[in-house]
Amino acid sequence: IAHALRAAGSRADIRVLERDEAMVARVTAAGLPVDRVSCDPAVMKVADLVILAVPMGAYGDVGRALAGQLKAGAIVTDVGSTKRHAIAALAPHLPEGTVFVPGHPVAGTEHSGPEAGFADLFAGRWTILTPPAVTPREAVEKVAAFWRALGAKVEEMTPDHHDRVMAVVSHIPHLIAYTIVGTASDMEGDDVSRREVMKYAAGGFRDFTRIAASDPVMWRDIFLANHDAVADVLARLKADLARLEQAMAEGDGRMLEEWFTRTRAIRRGVLAEEPMPSGGANEDGPP
Incomplete structure (x- = not known):
């Protein structure tokens, strides 16, 4: 500032x-x-x-x-x-x-x-x-x-609406980023090493998990303060992941393709309506 x-x-x-x-x-x-x-x-x-x-x-x-x-x-x-x-x-x-x-x-x-x-x-x-x-x-x-x-x-x-919006666009993405980095680390000693995770990580993994380097005290307090809105969105996300897991287990490629096609269209539509500014801050960085 x-x-x-x-x-x-x-x-x-x-x-x-x-x-x-x-x-x-x-x-x-x-x-x-x-x-x-x-x-x-x-x-x-x-x-x-x-x-x-x-x-x-x-x-x-x-x-x-x-x-x-x-x-x-x-x-x-x-x-x-x-x-x-x-x-x-x-x-x-x-x-x-x-x-x-x-x-x-x-x-x-x-x-x-x-x-x-x-x-x-x-x-x-x-x-x-x-x-x-x-x-x-x-x-x-x-x-x-x-x-x-x-x-x-x-x-x-309104404050209520703000907290629900942030749960979707910021808080849940940070929670997932922290979690996937921890999951990858926990797999060390099994068949995937930490060195392999970083050596072979594509841009998507690196870009998405970048926010897991954010300040842990700040994010601890955010999740505790907005726990109800985050929990609501997390429940919906878990239900969607369960449906995707079931589709993979059943070999339901049609469902997967339809899901990915729909979400890709949504993502492209969002970018068309609200293009990201060039330079400056990152899209999903902390407040």
């Missing part, structure tokens, strides 16, 4: 609040274009806009830490991948006079940490805002304008 702001010509006073001294040193060493890095929540007292970029499980602690530090009129937003949890964990701790506009830039890579940022991460990507009904429109429009200034496209939806 800092890189993108500076690339957009912003001269805003950018401050980073980080409770870990070692991470403060990393942020400083990485040369982020920020004005101040501190472990003291008091650095947020003058902030007009506060952006949470922490694991979902830390929202409550961060909210408590910020509770006495935010000025009246401050807008708080975030980048978290589950919005119902974000609202439930953070909103109760925010002081009267502040506004929370939940947000989720659907952009990222498998890399994390202050060294991994780059200015065009959000260019051409969607940022989803999920403001509760009582949220002042002026605050929502300010947050939307902020993300548009970084090159993002902005959409609004």
Whole structure:
């Protein structure tokens, strides 16, 4: 975000609040274009806009830490991948006079940490805002304008709908990627070695499992926070896999071909309607 702001010509006073001294040193060493890095929540007292970029499980602690530090009129937003949890964990701790506009830039890579940022991460990507009904429109429009200034496209939806959509397009794919890498590793010592998996892996395996290199703490918290939506999609996926397994066992090539033909058409149709932007973030990287 800092890189993108500076690339957009912003001269805003950018401050980073980080409770870990070692991470403060990393942020400083990485040369982020920020004005101040501190472990003291008091650095947020003058902030007009506060952006949470922490694991979902830390929202409550961060909210408590910020509770006495935010000025009246401050807008708080975030980048978290589950919005119902974000609202439930953070909103109760925010002081009267502040506004929370939940947000989720659907952009990222498998890399994390202050060294991994780059200015065009959000260019051409969607940022989803999920403001509760009582949220002042002026605050929502300010947050939307902020993300548009970084090159993002902005959409609004309810927190419930957001979490169901993300379960399908992001959370389940990450769960599968983590699982298939673990399955391949568990086969070591049988008739497939880890070296063979990586040596003979085609582009599909490498590309798909790239996201299994994502931050494990972040994804642990995402799955715990969005467990019900993920469980619902996972049940449907398991049922589909069972049908495919049965078709293979019965030699039902017609069913398999029809399934693959239908899903290929769906995939091509999606790309035709919403082509991927060139460069920048990966399609299925974490938030």
